[in-house]
Amino acid sequence: MLRSPRGAPASRVCGFRPLVVAAALTGCSAPPGELLEAPESVPATSDERLPDEPTAESAVANEPAATTPDTAASATPIGHRIIKSGGIVYAAPHRRAERRGRTEARRPFAIYSVEPGDGCEGDWARVDKGGFVCLEYGTVGKGPAQIQPELADGQMLPFIYARPKILDRKTGAIARVPRYQDRYALVRGDPPLDFLEPDRQYTFVRTKTRRAGLMLIDAEERATPARDMKIAAPSLFAGRELASEPVADDLRPAWAVGRPAVLRERPDPAARQVGVVDYHAALEIDPAPIVVGEESWYAVPDGGGAGAKAYVVAADMNYWIPGPALAEAGADEVWIDVELGQQTLAVMRGQSPEFITLISSGAGGTGTPLGLFRIYEKLAISPMRSGPNAEDPYYVDGVPWVQYFHRRYALHASYWHDDFGKRRSHGCINLSPKDAARVYALTAPEVPPGWNSLREHTGEPGTLVRVRRGAEPVADRRLPLGVIEEGQEGAEEPESQE
Template identity: 35%
Template sequence: MARSSTILIPLALAALALGGAALAQERPANPEAARPRRLPPPPAGARSVEVVNADAPVFLAPRAGAPRRGTLAAGARFPILRRVAGDGCSTRSWVEIDEGHFVCERHLRFHRGAPAGRSQPVVPEGARLPHDYAFVAYDGARTFVHPRDYFRDEYYSALGEGFGLVVDGHERYGGMSFARTRRGLYVDADALRPARGSDFAGVLLGPGDALDLAWVVRRGARVHARRGGPVERRAGLREVVHVRTVERGWAELGDGTFMRARDLARAELQAPPEELPEGSTWIDVDVATQILVFYRGETPLFATLVSTGRDRPTHRTPEGLHRVWVKLAFSDMDNLERDDLERNYAIERVPWVQYFEGANGLHAAFWHDEFGRRKSHGCVNLAPADARRVFELSEPALPPGWTAIFPRPDEPTTYVRVR
């Protein structure tokens, strides 16, 4: 959604980003870190460690300054490979939860249950999004520590129009309905507009399926029985059609009918960039057509419409070949540090985020339904179902119970080409 010049990554992720930079510089890890001093075993009966602090960081060695591998979800449980001593942790004790992955014990507690963790973000059954989201309807909408403070005119903060919040529930007080935010504050429910997210979804390609897809980009576009012949029907906006050939401005469709080529955004098969290792997963983003295609090597796996950055100097999505440098189950996004803009934005817990160039990334956009048109501040916006699909296809996979992962230089990683 945001250009790197206009987005603030949360402090926790900023710290992780430093670890991500160190990751490329510090491997292999300090040899001493590979043989840290063992500590006594965990308490009798402990079968796992449970994460008690959300987004607990995972390091590649049990020491201060070690490269960071990712973060963990509160409540997830992980195996105990061993306990070891090390600096950089207030308890001076670390748990190795997987080979070469260490967590400071202050983020953990020993548990009698078996290791268990859910894939993040968790989406309720039948829902499009992991949370209930809402947008502030007008400037100056106030938040309150308790609903009674509304009637005392004692507010905690004021919100800007369009700010996006996670709503954890509702409460009635004094004859009014209040929304409770994820941060535990209350807002007059009438000051919020619920966000449902688009139901648009791309096309998953099976083995041997041809990339002959196109999307209708003009509402009511005509479908003809033959070139220039009678109109058989009107096509719906973003309707998917299969294209046999394009000749003299006409596209012949798979069913033998014809449409004007100008009414279609057509996916075209692309060869992998020469720089990529053979068999890499990579994503082709065509700014002209607003089409994204996900590949494994030469094979297309998924295609959809997206919204890249607006055609302005500060909003264009950066072209070129990029490597995904972090995958996040969620990321807060804002440009509140910018005081030179007429309007700022702030959105909590944007899901399925993959940053590939600074703070430009792929992510779900639940605040608009204009996929197929340039719309963002620089990121590649996807409909929720598509963002989830691309997140799950890309490498490395986010392990169950993890909320973020930094790809290592020595493992398969997904690349993004914007052209």
């Protein structure tokens, strides 16, 4: 929102984006070897009991992807199945085949035929994307399958997120928070089951209020007292849809990143203040910088009222910089264009932007790599943690809308901060929850209903992602389809129990 200084009439409204203060934590990498492990933090959708799960056989080296066409795409399912911990999807009905993705834990997924195969005590089911799932640990589920993560009406994130409170920032003291077997054990005062780890975000599915106060309940029905937990307040920021909010050719879409950004009558810090632009509010600027002394300014048309320009310090604004044409993109192809200098992301169709927003990329010694990539794997929900021996360790549960494009670098939602427009990640590209869901829904590979993850494969390469700085060209760093680079997620993943 653009506000006038006290005592002056408001000259223009640019849209209000309220500031939300969230937990100060960053994260960008999935745990090694867990890219295809379904999280156990989702409530069951079936009351059927599943047998105890024996240790599964070790993973066998990948073989070339099967070229079975995705006949399931136009077929009618013959039923639905549920696998407690999620089922690995293979490109052929045997465990030596390429891994294509994974179904979501405790969620129904569609099957289209059942046939025998090697390495499975039960039958193999043909599923979406030309894939096959072993039904050894599967039970009948009630459909239809749902796109993951499932969100109730008006819900922005799949979980309640919280972490133990920081008690003293000077000493780094963090609350020691007990966790109980269930809410009844907490109310009775039973000994705790365990204690939560510090410096970690946890997911919860609901709250309960009893004599013991507010409790956070997780998917396993374990109860945690909320009094020593910092509950995340996710950012409400969302980007700009250019179809409904077009921008003149000589201007650029921009957002205020100052708290707040002050508009002045002239490009001079001593000039009269004519308005204020609220944090993350959208507006348009003239991108030609006006340099006065050691400071740069931008002109804001109508910022001082109809027909009257106002001026804002460049450091308080981020704006979209168009990049060079991408010859690799087809005329109607959707692709992602990330610009690190101004911390923006654009959803492009051909050579034209359709949606533009702010991001948070890598900071300090954990910069985001430049180049032209493809999204090689998408996950509806994934935990993320730092690599071994990291100087700044972190662990965050339940990160939604994750899209890996290079090694351990991904686009994903960040529910723990509202600093979009500023660098602050460990190398990944942070998006607000609304923007992450928006971008995830547009990109390939398209994760089927009831699945948690899908890798690009023959017939469905991942969406192009260009990461640039300004208008400088970048190197083509795409790998052949199906090739996993050393250090990239999924390269040495052990087979998990189904």
